[in-house]
Amino acid sequence: MVKSASARRNLAALVLVMAALPCSPAPLERTAFNLLGTACTVRIYAGGDARALDAAFARLSEIDARMSVQRADSEISRVNAASGRKPVTVSADVLAVAKIGLQYSGLGDGAFDVTVEPLVKLWGIGTASARIPRPEEIRAALPSINWRNVRVDEKLSTIFLEKPGMGLDLGAIAKGWAADDAARVLREHGVTTSLIDLGGNILATGRKPDGSRWRIAIQNPEEPRGTSIGYVDITGGSVTTAGTYERFFDQGGKRYFHILDARTGSPAWNGLNAVAIVAPDSTTADGYDTLVFTLGLQKGRKLVEDTRGLVEAVFITDTRKVSVTAGLASRFTLTDPRFTIVR
Secondary structure: EEEEEEOOOOOOEEEEEEOOOOOOOOEEEEEEEEOOOEEEEEEEEEEEOHHHHHHHHHHHHHHHHOOOOOOOOHHHHHHHHHHOOOOEOOOOHHHHHHHHHHHHHHHOOOOOOOOOOOOOOOHHOOOOOOOOHHHHHHHHHHHHHHHHHHOOOOOOOOOEEEEOOOOOOOOOHHHHHHHHHHHHHHHOOOEEEEEEOOOOOOEEHHHHHHOOOOOEEOOOOOOOEEEEEEEEEEOOOOEEEEEEOEEEEEEEEEEEEEEEEEOOEEEEEOOEEEEEEEEOOHHHHHHHHHHHHOOOOOHHHHHHHHHOOOOOOEEEEEOOOOEEHHHHHHHHOOOOOOOOOEE
């Protein structure tokens, strides 16, 4: 019998370890559940007021309504429903995120592909209908997975999936895009220091009230939420993760998690338990984390290193080895003695 993890396991994949000075005022904070498929928290530390929070959450709700594959009336669902038949007019948001998703798909050796939605639906991981598909079901779905068969027309603002049965899933990038745009809205409302946490996609702007760096803890993929293996210090920017612990079910002693390899149609079993990405913005961090995870340690690390410092990463293997890219080594601290840092 399949034992499914809670369908709500996509709460914070990172834990914020941030303490302001005792004399600092408490942040203005709000949390909304079931936005972008997760819990979303926005904290304002300097500038702005409740109206800034109102505007930020209105923007998050708008993006969710447009990009969620779980909503039958979303723009992405309409694009998928019209696959093989006709282009669908979409908003500037969806057009931009789809273009970014296609760019990352081109970097992934076929392992990461934004047209993976038919496989996501087949496995149902993170839902009450999670199951192991039959091999013939996976073989039947694989021909529908190919980002090269997506046509984006910027002049007409349309997206067309050329083959029937295709489906876009922008979940690997949408939260990053949403975090960056929520931060933009906060700035427009006078906010100078904030922290946005969209189910573990962390985006920090400005410095902490005491002037020090933000300290972001990295979730231990083997332990309950809130248990870390260490932390990274950042002056601003984004930290996101992709891991085997986010949405999964266990069967026969094996873990089936939601990060699927588009080449095989199955979870990306490659020896990694988690990847944390540090980048200047959340769209970049979010785009890289799933892509890098699917590539595995060696290819994923090379891809990160090829960015020449734009992106840094922490890799956690299923044998408790931790590999940190050079640009992040001085800002990462390992606190769990059960894990070992390796090159």
